Amino acid sequence: MKNEELKIFAPATIANVSCGFDVLGLALDNVGDEMLIRKVAKKGVTITKIIGQDLPLETHNNVAGVAALALLAETESDFGFEIEIDKRIKPGSGIGSSAASSAGAVWAINKLLGNPFNSTDLVRFAMEGERLATGVAHADNVAPALFGGFTLVRSYNPLDIISINTPSKLYATVIHPQIEVKTSDAREILKTNIPLKDAIKQWGNVGGLISGLYTEDYELIGRSLEDYIIEPIRSILIPAFDPVKNKSLNAGALGCGISGSGPSIFALSKGKETALKVAEAMKSVYEKVGIEYDVHVSKVNKQGIKEL
Amino acid sequence: MKNEELKIFAPATIANVSCGFDVLGLALDNVGDEMLIRKVAKKGVTITKIIGQDLPLETHNNVAGVAALALLAETESDFGFEIEIDKRIKPGSGIGSSAASSAGAVWAINKLLGNPFNSTDLVRFAMEGERLATGVAHADNVAPALFGGFTLVRSYNPLDIISINTPSKLYATVIHPQIEVKTSDAREILKTNIPLKDAIKQWGNVGGLISGLYTEDYELIGRSLEDYIIEPIRSILIPAFDPVKNKSLNAGALGCGISGSGPSIFALSKGKETALKVAEAMKSVYEKVGIEYDVHVSKVNKQGIKEL
Structure with missing residues (x-):
């Protein structure tokens, strides 16, 4: 064989x-x-x-x-x-x-x-x-x-x-607070119906994000990284979500939100240097409140699965 | 001066x-x-x-x-x-x-x-x-x-x-049945809240449409021209909407829907020849039911307002 x-x-x-x-x-x-x-x-x-x-x-x-x-x-x-x-x-x-x-x-x-x-x-x-x-x-x-x-x-x-x-300078920073949020629980707290006016903002941002990815317009990518529907509900399950997000944005992240159904929080940045600064900003929050965490800084991977 | x-x-x-x-x-x-x-x-x-x-x-x-x-x-x-x-x-x-x-x-x-x-x-x-x-x-x-x-x-x-x-071969066909639909009326019949599952389909299609426009993938543009939220409600205000849409798609249109708040119906096609066929298909429906109409076939205009 x-x-x-x-x-x-x-x-x-x-x-x-x-x-x-x-x-x-x-x-x-x-x-x-x-x-x-x-x-x-x-x-x-x-x-x-x-x-x-x-x-x-x-x-x-x-x-x-x-x-x-x-x-x-x-x-x-x-x-x-x-x-x-x-x-x-x-x-x-x-x-x-x-x-x-x-x-x-x-x-x-x-x-x-x-x-x-x-x-x-x-x-x-x-x-x-x-x-x-x-x-x-x-x-x-x-x-x-x-x-x-x-x-x-x-x-x-x-x-x-x-x-x-996928623009070449796009880096992700992810912090994983060591608590468990089950995907099924994170789904259950979502509402079955949402306001049309929020949905319109959301699909405006989806359009903006996709456009920014094709034109490699990092500012547009950043402006589009807003979630009016899910984040306001799910973020309450994640310790210190707001300070982590605010510090990430202050450190230069283009945007910051919940990774999947959490509890990890991700930020996207232009360039590795900023992504590393964002990692330090995220860590500082969990250090202060005494929550264990893992942090990852990674280029966005254009290849997917690969042979080793 | x-x-x-x-x-x-x-x-x-x-x-x-x-x-x-x-x-x-x-x-x-x-x-x-x-x-x-x-x-x-x-x-x-x-x-x-x-x-x-x-x-x-x-x-x-x-x-x-x-x-x-x-x-x-x-x-x-x-x-x-x-x-x-x-x-x-x-x-x-x-x-x-x-x-x-x-x-x-x-x-x-x-x-x-x-x-x-x-x-x-x-x-x-x-x-x-x-x-x-x-x-x-x-x-x-x-x-x-x-x-x-x-x-x-x-x-x-x-x-x-x-x-x-905007891809160069994109043409619009628009048929305007001579009835009045006020934008304010067309807004009033919309629901304030919509199902999250429909909103997800909608922003998937917004993403697909924007992607298709950048990559000039006409098939993807066509697959993305679906409206799960507004069209099912507003189309009841437009005479013979379903037959006009079905005939347009059968004539080769990439997609077909309500233009703005109606009553005009638009279709997008790849190439002028198909857009003209779509116009004939649309006209045949209103001829049959005896509704007056205007029809326009136009390339998508990349310039906007221009001096004459």
């Missing part, structure tokens, strides 16, 4: 990106899971090892396992796959931990099979991992993990994923 | 453009008002003549007059202006009749004054004409009339207008 084993990096991702609730996402460059996927004679999918986190090894209870099975259900392969995960993204941090493992598994298996599936198929399979993790098969983390850069989930039915131009 | 008189063309416009309610608009190329603006010794603004439509000549009751006064209120000019309007866009048609006259007046006066105001100022002044016409100072028609092409009103407060790339 040729190419019988692949070692890959599957990036962490920031979903929603302020104004783009459930549709926008972006990939990080130096934060992600490392995975080893091996073609084996035994049919089916086996999770052989998980390093770094206490997560289920049973295939049907593991997001990578479930995503891989969704792919294999559409093939007639005479062999199976073993998956080892070096789990470097903490589950529940809000930077696409389940999405990275799900996307990584299907990307690598597709490659080992000779790429029978297109990228939309891969999103569809990886979404099954998301369904297991959160109860909702969302695509706004798995799409940027697979494609890199900024992605837009224009539509779920039919699934329509658009890769958006 | 140099440059003491300007003759201009002020284009008709399509606001909303399906998914972009209150934020998106585009300008037409061969449909618009012609205006003559003259610098005169007598201070203030005088509407000297209106050809083609029965509209008020009193400055305070005329949209061009009100917009011009808003501009002059921020200058200390020692002279005034006379305005003649050859009103070629029917008021109440839904293709920015009031916006064209308002935008034309302020654009020409600014030019005759030596351009003291920037384009955002001009939008602001022209919005006063819209306030007179509809009760709401909206910008989604005056912005494309002034700038040309596709425009995005990202924000009203502060006013932030973004020019969006």
